Amino acid sequence: MLAFIIRRLAQSVLVMLFVALIAFIVFRYVGDPITAMVGVETRLEDQEIMRERLGLNDPVIVQFLRFIGNAMRGEFGISYRLQQPVTELILSRLPATLELAFASATIALVFGLVLGVYTALRPRSFGSAIIMAASLVGVSLPTFLIGIALIYIFAVELGWFPSFGRGQVVDLGSWRTGLLTESGIRSIILPAITLSLFQLTLIMRLVRAEMLEVLRTEYIRFAKARGLTQRAINFGHALKNTLVPVITITGLQLGSVIAFAIVTETVFQWPGVGSLFIVSVQVVDVPVMAAYLMFIALVFVLINLIVDILYYVVDPRLRVDGGGAGK
Amino acid sequence: MTEPLLSVRNLAVEFPTRHGILTAVQDISFDIMPGEVLGMVGESGAGKSMTGAAIIGLIEPPGRIARGEIWLRDQRIDNLPPEKMRKIRGRHIGMIFQDPLTSLNPLYRISDQLIETIRTHLPVSRDEARKRAVKLLDDVGIPDASRRIDDYPHQFSGGMRQRVVIALALCAGPELVIADEPTTALDVSVQAQIIEVMKELCAEHGAAIMLVTHDMGVIAEAADRVAVMYAGRLAEIGPVRDVIKDARHPYSQGLMGAIPRLGESLERLVHIPGSMPRLNAVPPGCPFNPRCPKVFDKCRTHRPATSEIEPGRRAACWLYPGVTEA
Ligand SMILES: Nc1ncnc2c1ncn2[C@@H]1O[C@H](COP(=O)(O)OP(=O)(O)OP(=O)(O)O)[C@@H](O)[C@H]1O
Ligand code: SF4
Ligand SMILES: [Mg+2]
Numbered sequence: 011m012l013a014f015i016i017r018r019l020a021q022s023v024l025v026m027l028f029v030a031l032i033a034f035i036v037f038r039y040v041g042d043p044i045t046a047m048v049g050v051e052t053r054l055e056d057q058e059i060m061r062e063r064l065g066l067n068d069p070v071i072v073q074f075l076r077f078i079g080n081a082m083r084g085e086f087g088i089s090y091r092l093q094q095p096v097t098e099l100i101l102s103r104l105p106a107t108l109e110l111a112f113a114s115a116t117i118a119l120v121f122g123l124v125l126g127v128y129t130a131l132r133p134r135s136f137g138s139a140i141i142m143a144a145s146l147v148g149v150s151l152p153t154f155l156i157g158i159a160l161i162y163i164f165a166v167e168l169g170w171f172p173s174f175g176r177g178q179v180v181d182l183g184s185w186r187t188g189l190l191t192e193s194g195i196r197s198i199i200l201p202a203i204t205l206s207l208f209q210l211t212l213i214m215r216l217v218r219a220e221m222l223e224v225l226r227t228e229y230i231r232f233a234k235a236r237g238l239t240q241r242a243i244n245f246g247h248a249l250k251n252t253l254v255p256v257i258t259i260t261g262l263q264l265g266s267v268i269a270f271a272i273v274t275e276t277v278f279q280w281p282g283v284g285s286l287f288i289v290s291v292q293v294v295d296v297p298v299m300a301a302y303l304m305f306i307a308l309v310f311v312l313i314n315l316i317v318d319i320l321y322y323v324v325d326p327r328l329r330v331d332g333g334g335a336g337k
Numbered sequence: 338m339t340e341p342l343l344s345v346r347n348l349a350v351e352f353p354t355r356h357g358i359l360t361a362v363q364d365i366s367f368d369i370m371p372g373e374v375l376g377m378v379g380e381s382g383a384g385k386s387m388t389g390a391a392i393i394g395l396i397e398p399p400g401r402i403a404r405g406e407i408w409l410r411d412q413r414i415d416n417l418p419p420e421k422m423r424k425i426r427g428r429h430i431g432m433i434f435q436d437p438l439t440s441l442n443p444l445y446r447i448s449d450q451l452i453e454t455i456r457t458h459l460p461v462s463r464d465e466a467r468k469r470a471v472k473l474l475d476d477v478g479i480p481d482a483s484r485r486i487d488d489y490p491h492q493f494s495g496g497m498r499q500r501v502v503i504a505l506a507l508c509a510g511p512e513l514v515i516a517d518e519p520t521t522a523l524d525v526s527v528q529a530q531i532i533e534v535m536k537e538l539c540a541e542h543g544a545a546i547m548l549v550t551h552d553m554g555v556i557a558e559a560a561d562r563v564a565v566m567y568a569g570r571l572a573e574i575g576p577v578r579d580v581i582k583d584a585r586h587p588y589s590q591g592l593m594g595a596i597p598r599l600g601e602s603l604e605r606l607v608h609i610p611g612s613m614p615r616l617n618a619v620p621p622g623c624p625f626n627p628r629c630p631k632v633f634d635k636c637r638t639h640r641p642a643t644s645e646i647e648p649g650r651r652a653a654c655w656l657y658p659g660v661t662e663a
Contacts, residue, residue: 228439235393235434236454236505237427246453250444326489327443 011322018318022311027078029307034077037087037300038070086301091293096301100283105185106176107275107282111267113198114206118267119260122210126217127252130225131244141214148211153270157204157277164200172197174279201278205271209263216259221252254325261317265310340410341368342512342545343392348405348415350387350396350569359616361387361400363569364663366643369513374536374546376560376577378553378592380613383566385549389515391415392547393430394422409513428458431506431514431544433535436522437498441490447474447501448486451508458509473504476541477534496527503535507542514539517549528552532559553592557581565589568613568624571643575650585652587629623655631656 044057044066061067065076080086086096125145129138165173177193179186188194224230225248233243272284279285283302290298322328350362362384369375377385390396392407394414407415414425426432434440442450451470452463461469467486474482477500479493490498499519506514519535520528536559539546548560556563556577564574565586573586584590591609611628614620620627626636635655642663643653654660 228434228436229442231395232432232434232440232502232505233442234395234423235426235432236457237423237425237509238453238457239423242453242457247442247445251442254444325444327491 014322015319018315022315025311026304026307029304030078030081031074033081033300033303033307034074036303037077037296038066038073040296040299041294081304086304087297089290089295089298091290091295091298096297099286099298100301100305101184102186103281103283103286105187106280107268107271107284109187109189110198110201110205110271110275110280110282111264113202114204115209115264115267117202117206118209118213118263121206122213122260123217123256125210126214127221127244127249129214130218130221130252133222145211145214148207149215151207153204153208153273154277156207157201157274160200160204161277170196171200173200176281201274201280204277205267205274208270209267212263213256213260217252217256220255221248224248224251227251254321257320257324258317261313261320262310265306265313268309269306339370341408342371342373342410343369343547344406344408345388345392346406346408348388348391348407349403350384350391350400351403352400356617360403361569361616362391364642365405365566365569365571367564367571367574369545369547371512372540372543372545373562374539374548374560376556376563377547377549377566378551378556378563379566379572381551382613382616384569385566386517387569388566389432389517389547389549392513393426393432393515395426395432424458427454427511428509429511429513431509431511433499433502433506433514433516433519435518437495437502438522440502441498441505443490446487446489447493451486451505454505455508470504470508473508474501476538477501477504478530479504495523496531499523499527499531500534503531503538507538507544510542511544513545513547515547515549518551519548520555521551528555529558553581565592568619569616570624570653571651572625572654573650573652574643575652579650585646585650585657586625586654587631587656588625589652623653 044060044064065073068076084097088094089096089099092099125141129141132138161173164170172193175197176188177195177197178191179188179194180190188198230243230248233247238247271280271282272288274280275282275284276288283305286298287302289295290302345368346366348362348365349360352359352361365384365388367375377388379385387396387400391402394417396402402415405415406413409425409429414422417425441447445453448467448470451473452466455461455466455469456463459466471483471486474486479485479497479500485493490501493501503519506516514535516535520531523531532555535546546559548555550556560577562575563577563580565572565580565584565588567588573580573584573589575585580589581593584593588609609628614624614627620637621640622638623629623632623636623641626632629636633655639655640663641653641655642661643651644657644660646652646657646659652660653663
């Protein structure tokens with residue numbers, strides 16, 4: 011177990027280093043940091059002095075190491091646009107994104123599981139046919155279209171939910187949450203649904219496919235031959251085995267929920283990290299872009315790690331505790 | 338005379354397909370007495386597994402029992418509602434599958450699988466169920482059963498797993514166990530032991546066995562009576578010693594002429610030229626007629642029914658008087 015975790019940790023570090031390299035290249039070579047910082051009016055000699063002072067004339071490798079060192083301390087420099095430390099900026103936007111991601115992941119997981127199991131257990135029913143057809147629409151429609159459609163129907167026409175923003179937020183120290191006020195809850199519903207739909211259909215189709223597969227296995231047949239109840243077979247034996255592969259994919263999907271939030275946040279003007287990134291790209295706010303890259307990579311790597319460990323916990327075959335005359 | 342435990346009457350199993358209806362099992366009748374071991378042999382595709390599946394009510398749709406009846410003592414079980422049939426599976430009829438590597442749920446401890454099965458059928462506490470389970474594992478020859486019971490299937494070898502499967506099939510005390518090639522997937526070195534354990538334990542519990550196998554050696558060793566299947570039909574059935582010594586149906590004569598030693602597969606030793614017809618190409622008359630060394634005219638036009646040829650023995654062959662047309 012320990013060796014396994016250490017190996018996975020080492021892999022994670024490698025991945026992060028690679029992403030850091032890309033982020034560094036973006037940071038260092040997209041545009042000129044000095045011109046971006048001081049504008050074109052500054053005298054060339056002054057620019058040269060700054061260049062020297064910021065270490066931009068050092069060998070690339072030194073600069074890269076310095077970049078990593080700073081990144082590890084959470085330092086990504088100052089946003090060109092807002093003149094604020096990038097880390098501070100991202101941290102202030104993070105709660106909005108995480109709450110949105112959490113809400114939509116919950117929706118995707120719950121509905122994906124329920125619908126997936128339902129369609130697997132009743133493959134020939136009318137309900138399943140409708141769900142499967144709808145899920146095709148779900149995967150093929152682009153997120154922004156779904157978002158706009160939802161806004162049109164539920165915000166503009168019906169007026170049930172606000173069309174943009176986060177509603178009223180409550181300050182909990184370093185975390186500003188929108189989940190404690192009614193307007194906050196109402197505000198999160200449409201963007202959360204929008205963001206969840208794609209993952210929901212994916213999870214649903216995955217659960218369905220896995221479950222159908224499991225239901226055909228010999229151990230399910232043997233369970234039936236022992237007269238176990240339909241419930242015990244479907245929701246015990248079959249579901250448990252279905253969940254093993256589903257956990258991996260679903261976990262990884264969580265990462266993409268955060269990454270995909272960019273579009274949804276833009277459509278709903280959600281004040282999260284994603285919309286911060288879009289604005290930063292528009293004005294070439296390079297430090298923010300680099301930091302965002304690192305942040306998304308970190309999210310993916312962390313989730314990956316957790317998923318692997320979970321996988322390990324769920325599936326006894328991966329554990330190497332032996333226990334007698336194993337095969 | 339004692340009542341039969343199981344009675345199969347004129348059973349037919351069909352599969353609707355795009356090219357018409359396939360009849361996998363046709364007009365099969367036989368009884369199994371309490372505690373008896375009925376061997377069942379026949380080439381691959383003869384319908385042995387399908388017969389077993391029909392008895393325990395696990396034919397995969399679109400396959401279905403098209404005709405016939407199955408009786409468990411005085412209860413007809415082929416047309417029971419699903420929930421009633423479920424209560425019979427495990428409790429009255431158990432089943433042992435071929436491959437112990439795939440028939441155990443990999444994510445459940447052995448203890449959980451056993452206790453769950455016991456408590457599904459019997460009103461006992463978890464503790465009692467566990468005691469019963471440990472005892473069973475001990476009986477099937479799992480060393481250190483009280484500790485090993487909490488292991489997962491992957492922690493056992495193939496032979497040990499099949500012992501666990503046997504324990505699972507027997508744990509709710511069924512009167513009949515259908516064992517579908519219980520040793521085919523196992524290492525030759527453990528096959529005999531597994532058959533031995535199964536037979537002994539069933540005898541101890543008073544359970545009858547329907548033992549499907551390709552292994553004539555196993556039949557000779559373990560069975561009381563033997564049924565020979567050919568192309569979905571019963572070619573011959575009778576006491577195992579009589580059939581081995583003096584088979585009546587030319588197909589069984591071919592089989593018995595080459596009884597291998599324990600562990601050797603029947604398939605390779607069948608010295609009857611030709612192969613069994615596909616289900617959609619069974620010839621008219623006797624299904625065996627293209628391969629039969631004793632074929633004569635009537636065989637090509639009239640189909641023999643499996644009929645009594647002497648007390649306790651039945652065969653489907655025109656060579657014997659008293660055989661009727663199917
Ligand atoms: N789903 C299905 N659709 C159509 N035919 C099927 C289906 N399943 C089985 N069959 C046919 O039913 C016949 C009987 O199969 P069965 O499994 O009972 O044979 P068997 O005697 O057990 O053979 P084996 O020794 O290979 O296990 C076979 O010819 C097979 O082709
Ligand atoms: S009925 Fe004829 S063809 Fe069939 S087994 Fe008997 S002799 Fe052979
Ligand atoms: Mg078979």
